[in-house]
Amino acid sequence: MKRMLAGLPLVLAAILGAFFLWGLDPERDPNDIPSVLISHPVPEFALDPVPGLDVPGLATADLSGNPGPVVVNVFASWCVPCKAEHAVLSRFVERDGVRLLGINYKDKPEDALRWLAELGNPYSAIGSDLDGRAGIEWGISGVPETFIVGGDGTVLYRYVGPIVGEDAVAKFTLALQQAQGGLS
Amino acid sequence: MRAVVLAVLLAVLPMLAQAVEPDEILADPALEARARVISKQLRCVVCQSQDIDSSNAGVARDLRLLVRERLTAGDSNAEVVDYIHARYGDFVLLKPPFTRRTVVLWLAPLVLIFAAVLTGGLSLSRARRRRTDAALDPEDEARIAAAMDRYKQGGSE
Known part of the structure; x- marks a missing residue:
């Protein structure tokens, strides 16, 4: 009994040490909010196109029956990081042939038009989410957020925040390749 | 003595400040009271340590409006919470459910x-x-x- 008790501090130290090691892991982000959508079908929503823009709106039906995974990006002209992310997303579209769909979150149509005219429009379809209700259906916490949706309409991946910088781009590219079945 | 009372009153003054804006408040006081109760159980997904009732974040306001809209549509308190829980997961509940x-x-x-x-x-x-x-x-x-x-x-x- 006594000998067992003598070993107790060591056992406690090992348990606490493992816990602290887990807590100190730089890969672990305590602010990370897990999405309930992953491996679920995309939520029900239907958004009208941005008035004056030559691409159609976006609805649940557009996200199923695609030949491959598509990328859904939530953006707004008032969102500064979105501007930086725009270049990255455009490159995905031009270089890799990614099909990019947009949800224009709580944005004035005229502002969105000006923003897209200035930077170019990489989106094949954009739904105008004026009251942010579609954003809630997608469970977003802010803009930008980017989802990868499988051809069958299943949400495969969610990225919170702008895909800017080497790490973020690498992470997203990997997720995209996994979604495409490692083909590209 | 008067100075002490004044100091205490001034100190608690910020507690009166709230994020709920006048245009959000429902006309029916009973529904509004229920909305406030529900809002206090839901976590703001932007600020994370606040309930949506006291948060000024845009998404928190949207969720407050959503809560009131569902209540007006005739949902029970539990149904409203379930509706938001289904979209944002356990994270949105300030009191997490007892699961595995x-x-x-x-x-x-x-x-x-x-x-x-x-x-x-x-x-x-x-x-x-x-x-x-x-x-x-x-x-x-x-x-x-x-x-x-x-x-x-x-x-x-």
Whole structure:
């Protein structure tokens, strides 16, 4: 009994040490909010196109029956990081042939038009989410957020925040390749 | 005295500040009261340590409006919470449900309190036993009493 008790501090130290090691892991982000959508079908929503823009709106039906995974990006002209992310997303579209769909979150149509005219429009379809209700259906916490949706309409991946910088781009590219079945 | 009262009143003044804006408040006070109760149980997904009732974030406002919209549509409190829970997951609930994944979260405090009481009780009872062990035998008591007497007599001389 006594000998067992003598070993107790060591056992406690090992348990606490493992816990602290887990807590100190730089890969672990305590602010990370897990999405309930992953491996679920995309939520029900239907958004009208941005008035004056030559691409159609976006609805649940557009996200199923695609030949491959598509990328859904939530953006707004008032969102500064979105501007930086725009270049990255455009490159995905031009270089890799990614099909990019947009949800224009709580944005004035005229502002969105000006923003897209200035930077170019990489989106094949954009739904105008004026009251942010579609954003809630997608469970977003802010803009930008980017989802990868499988051809069958299943949400495969969610990225919170702008895909800017080497790490973020690498992470997203990997997720995209996994979604495409490692083909590209 | 008046200054103290004033200081206290000023100190608690910020507690009156709230994020709910006048245009959000429902006309029906009963529904509004229920909306406030629900809002206090839901976590703001942007600020994370605040409930949506006290958060000024845009998404928190949207969720407050959504809560009121569902209540007006005739949902029960539980249905409203379920509606938002389905979209944002456990994270949005300030009081997480008791599931297999949250067992540790719920039981750890109880286990820790039990362990603390157990070790505390053990060491206290051991200390008490040691104290009774340390009591002197009658022979020593008598010698000390004699020595004390001698000292007292010596002191009075």
